[in-house]
Amino acid sequence: MAPKLSPWAFVLAVHDLDRSAAWCRDVLGCRVRWAEGRNWRLVERDGMRLMLGLCPNDLAATETGSHNWFGYLEVDDVDALHAEITARGGRPTAPRDAPYGMREIVVTTIDGHRIVFGQEMGASP
Numbered sequence: 001m002a003p004k005l006s007p008w009a010f011v012l013a014v015h016d017l018d019r020s021a022a023w024c025r026d027v028l029g030c031r032v033r034w035a036e037g038r039n040w041r042l043v044e045r046d047g048m049r050l051m052l053g054l055c056p057n058d059l060a061a062t063e064t065g066s067h068n069w070f071g072y073l074e075v076d077d078v079d080a081l082h083a084e085i086t087a088r089g090g091r092p093t094a095p096r097d098a099p100y101g102m103r104e105i106v107v108t109t110i111d112g113h114r115i116v117f118g119q120e121m122g123a124s125p
Contacts, residue, residue, distance in 0.1 A: 009042065009049035010071050014111045015056050017041050023110040024050060027090040048073055062112030071115045078103050078119040097121060 014020040021041040024030040030043035030050070041052040061068040075081050078095055082105045085092050092105040102118040109115070 007047065007049065009044075009051045010115075011051045011053060012070065012109070012111065012113050013055035013058050013061075014052045015054075015058075015060065017052055017054050020052050020109070020111055024052075027085060027088045027110075028107070029084065029088065060112055061109070064112075068112050069114050069116075073115065073117055075117045075119055076123070078105055078117055081105065081117055092117075 012020075017037075017040070021032045021035075021043055024043040025032050028043070028045060030045045030048075033042040033044065034040050039054040043050045043052065082092050082095050085105075085107060090107060092107045095103055095105050097103050098118075101121050103121050104116050104118040107115050107117065
């Protein structure tokens with residue numbers, strides 16, 4: 001029998017843990033964990049988990065070009081998520097229908113990391 005994989009998390013390098021974790025809490029609606037840690041914060045919402053690692057001397061995500069894309073997550077109502085993130089002060093792209101059958105938004109974190117949230121077109125919330 002093959003080993004079973006457990007839930008995962010994206011790992012993102014950030015310059016300021018508290019600032020980045022607060023943005024994830026305030027804009028994405030995440031719960032912040034590991035607040036007592038010196039070099040890490042875990043933020044999570046539903047099944048999405050982001051591990052924020054303190055890397056103050058590394059390139060900012062905004063300086064990495066296309067390498068700042070880090071994930072694609074499916075959501076059951078992309079338009080509602082867009083409205084929620086916008087109301088929380090985020091600036092996601094407008095929802096758009098992709099030719100491969102997904103309705104998507106792109107969310108850029110305060111550090112410049114980009115994540116796509118997509119909903120299969122025709123799937124009802």
